[in-house]
Amino acid sequence: MQVLRSVCPYDCPDACGLLVHIDNGKAAKVEGDPEHPFTRGTLCPKMAHYERSVHSPRRIMTPLLRNGCKGSGEFTPVSWEEAIERIKTKWENIIAKYGAEAILPYSYAGTMGLVQRNVGHPFFYSLGASQLDRTICSPAKSYGWEAVMGQTMAPHTNEIHSSDLIVLWGIHALATNIHILHDINIAKQKGAKVWLIDTYETPTAQIADQVIVVRPGTDGALALGMMHVIARENLIDADFVNTYVQGYEELKNTVLPEYSPAAVSEITGLPAGVIEDMARQYAKAKAPFIRLGSGLSRYSNGAMTVRTITCLPALVGAWSKSGGGLLAGTTTGGALNTSKITREDFRETATRLVNMNQLGNALNCKIRQS
Numbered sequence: 001m002q003v004l005r006s007v008c009p010y011d012c013p014d015a016c017g018l019l020v021h022i023d024n025g026k027a028a029k030v031e032g033d034p035e036h037p038f039t040r041g042t043l044c045p046k047m048a049h050y051e052r053s054v055h056s057p058r059r060i061m062t063p064l065l066r067n068g069c070k071g072s073g074e075f076t077p078v079s080w081e082e083a084i085e086r087i088k089t090k091w092e093n094i095i096a097k098y099g100a101e102a103i104l105p106y107s108y109a110g111t112m113g114l115v116q117r118n119v120g121h122p123f124f125y126s127l128g129a130s131q132l133d134r135t136i137c138s139p140a141k142s143y144g145w146e147a148v149m150g151q152t153m154a155p156h157t158n159e160i161h162s163s164d165l166i167v168l169w170g171i172h173a174l175a176t177n178i179h180i181l182h183d184i185n186i187a188k189q190k191g192a193k194v195w196l197i198d199t200y201e202t203p204t205a206q207i208a209d210q211v212i213v214v215r216p217g218t219d220g221a222l223a224l225g226m227m228h229v230i231a232r233e234n235l236i237d238a239d240f241v242n243t244y245v246q247g248y249e250e251l252k253n254t255v256l257p258e259y260s261p262a263a264v265s266e267i268t269g270l271p272a273g274v275i276e277d278m279a280r281q282y283a284k285a286k287a288p289f290i291r292l293g294s295g296l297s298r299y300s301n302g303a304m305t306v307r308t309i310t311c312l313p314a315l316v317g318a319w320s321k322s323g324g325g326l327l328a329g330t331t332t333g334g335a336l337n338t339s340k341i342t343r344e345d346f347r348e349t350a351t352r353l354v355n356m357n358q359l360g361n362a363l364n365c366k367i368r369q370s
């Protein structure tokens with residue numbers, strides 16, 4: 001049996017190293033590569049038996065032509081040549097009648113890495129199609145982070161080894177960030193405490209010393225309540241704040257009158273005493289480290305929630321301490337110049353931009369963005 005090195009093809013920032021066992025030209029087994037420095041031989045269940053997906057008889061291997069009503073599930077397999085010819089004819093008619101902007105590519109990622117998810121862009125740019133503003137998943141979180149941190153890169157997960165308080169905030173790490181568990185275990189062996197803040201008690205609670213359950217969409221208010229206590233009791237790192245932080249006085253003038261533990265208790269459902277304790281423990285930790293999840297960024301206040309929580313490490317100077325800080329995501333995709341894949345320079349004229357969250361409005365022609 002031959003063993004080949006590969007990498008997980010999914011849209012997942014961890015990019016697990018794979019060892020693929022080949023038997024008679026077919027993938028027979030997939031396992032984690034123990035020499036991969038970050039993923040360390042651990043795969044999530046999606047990839048642990050990927051050979052079953054690759055060789056599954058249920059895979060769709062040809063284009064399917066719908067021949068019944070929508071939703072009826074009636075399809076006929078057709079050749080690639082026929083599918084392409086049908087699309088070409090239909091699109092030529094659309095373009096002749098309405099112009100190329102009547103065509104909108106609608107896609108995101110999920111099972112695709114950076115190349116696969118972007119490689120269709122040059123075609124649609126050259127066609128002059130409408131553009132899709134891909135807002136559905138991660139942009140709100142990115143805006144929240146960038147509002148505080150600009151283009152600062154996220155800290156390495158090795159930092160966690162030196163932390164004495166790890167806050168898993170809105171992340172079910174056992175399911176969605178398994179590799180960080182290696183780092184958390186190293187810190188725990190040195191005595192670190194782990195908090196889980198979430199809207200319900202996920203199985204990640206089993207690795208946490210304390211579980212804090214908040215009402216959905218109120219994580220930002222919890223952060224403001226903690227800031228109130230930190231400001232009121234002067235638990236800030238004054239040197240760090242004076243040197244590196246902008247807007248602390250304005251923040252203080254908001255959180256002191258408006259976000260007392262009693263007020264935040266009403267919003268979050270947490271007892272005021274718990275909020276006070278959390279603030280003090282967080283501020284007095286030697287090197288508190290927040291691992292921020294993504295679900296909390298998908299409410300209508302998502303970007304502001306991320307922005308607010310991202311302010312916490314600055315107030316207590318956690319960034320200046322080895323093991324302290326905040327990790328919002330492990331992706332390093334931003335380091336790649338994706339314009340070489342997307343080729344926006346193929347676009348010859350300005351075309352409208354449609355927010356994918358407002359597709360219904362766009363189809364009804366009620367919005368026109370540019």
Ligand code: SF4
Nearest residue numbers: 008012015016044047
């Ligand atoms: S955690 Fe799972 S989906 Fe993510 S890179 Fe690893 S195997 Fe792929």
